[in-house]
Amino acid sequence: MHYQPTVLITDDDHNILAAFEDFFRRENCSVIGVTSAEEALHKLESHHVDLLVTDVRLKLQSGVTLLLHAKAILPKLPVIVVTGYPDLITETDAKMYGANYFFLKPLELDKLREAVRTCLHMNGKS
Amino acid sequence: MKKPTVLVVDDDPKILFAFREVLRKDGYKTVLARDGQEALKKISAEHPGLVFMDITMPKVDGLEVLKQMKTQDERMPVVIITGYGTMQTAIKAIQLGAFEYLTKPLDVGKIRAVTREALASTRRTSPTAGRHGQYHGDMADRYELIGRSAPMQEVYKLIGSISTTPNHTSILILGESGTGKELVARAIHNAGPNAHKPFVPIDCTALPEPLLESELFGHEKGAFTGAGERKLGKFEIAQEGTIFLDEIGNLSPHLQQKLLRVLQEREFERLGGNTAIRVGARFVCATNHDIELEMKNGNFREDLFFRLKVVTVNLPPLRERNDDSSHLANYFLMKYNRQLKKSVTGFSDEAMAFLRTYPYPGNVRELENLIERAVMLTKGDVILPDALREPVLDTSVRSPSLPILSEDFAKSRIKLLQMFERQFVSELLRKYHGNVTAAAKGSRMTRQNFQRLMSKHDIKAKSFRD
Known part of the structure; x- marks a missing residue:
């Protein structure tokens, strides 16, 4: 059977989360959607995850905190950072914190799709 | 393969x-x-x-x-x-x-x-880690964070990751009062490549607004009545070091707006001045969790909040890391033996059992005060439970400080319930000298249920036996 990669998505906006979930299901991924960095960390510790997609602006801990934590426990995990607030974090910053890709909202789905495929391929699982 | x-x-x-x-x-x-x-x-x-x-x-x-x-x-x-x-x-x-x-x-x-x-993993090393993250000498003993529990290990690791980020990455430390937020700020500063630059702490509650403003921004000669000389503000004094703003939730709306601009532009003017001055320092701010309530009530700017917390460090309260309390108690015992020129050697078993189970609404600071007082009062070799219990009972009579947090209702209730359960079980066990059957009977609970509570809170009967 074909391997179905798991994507963990963190966004505190339920509508965006739902849209992400649709997008990744069409990409043949199994999806775990959470609304906080705390939940995301918990999932990372308890589930196998092939790709992490996170918003920067989250309620309690920020997406960057999540990114730093995630990279500390799973250095090889590909991470895509998404934000609607370009003044909060720059692409250079995101990459320095360990992100593989950085996208601004509203998302260009073609670019996201390409990035996702590269990430999953990089992880050797697609 | x-x-x-x-x-x-x-x-x-x-x-x-x-x-x-x-x-x-x-x-x-x-x-x-x-x-x-x-x-x-x-x-x-x-x-x-x-x-x-x-x-x-x-x-x-x-x-x-x-x-x-x-x-x-x-x-x-x-x-x-x-x-x-x-x-x-x-x-x-x-x-x-x-x-x-x-x-x-x-x-x-x-x-x-x-x-x-x-x-x-074939570890993808971050470009800064290891190379710029050299270590600058040993930190002064008094600034060491104490604790070996799992939640603290997580905090240490995060401090390590943070210290390799650039200075424009702002950090927000969240924790109840007395958890050691300033110590974390100092640890971030001391672990970074700019440890030799100034660490400038400011308590936002300590000064009235106009004074705080000139303290932070500095002023030109003649900027206002009494401004005789040009004065450099903390933003300038910090250079490429760290500015630590404690109790950030108390900042006035005017200063919130000014701080937001500083963080966005990374520059500011002295009061009464026109020249823009670059800010090279890292901002580390601290607050208790009330800040979210303040935001909901419109007292704290949301845009500033998100700007401040690019990375958040959550400091666990002491009751969630009870393993650390005995370790901290011994550390403070040593400290106050030295300071007060005493030679108390340790704690009686019962005193230690109390220290391990007390819920510490005032966190590490409260534990430190308890030990300081007990060392002062103790005439013999070891600290007995009475030396610890009295002040605790005292304060709880005067002001029952319950940790009702500004979280949602269900979470607060669970927290409070857990504290109650822990204290209830320990006090009964203390009363019945570690006899579980007797304690369960005394509480009119079944032995099974009582034991379930004991294991839930990791309370051991033997620490209460004489």
């Missing part, structure tokens, strides 16, 4: 044996070394895919060996093991590029999991 070789470095033959057994069962080839020098030789000879190393070994210091390993092969994952989970070693190990940091006692499941993770 051929399984990779794992090198295990430890001066304890029992540990080496245990590792070899676990790893052999999983099909790995193991190579063993008794000290750092031997380890470095084995690395050049065997090229292992992963190294487990105890950091406290004879001959060469483990951290020094780690450094040399990383110069030999930067991508090889090295897992550090230690018997003493202190903040210094954890931060330093992560900075030097350790893959993971484990504290003894080790469990087999954890060894297996880490082995899998580490071997699955």
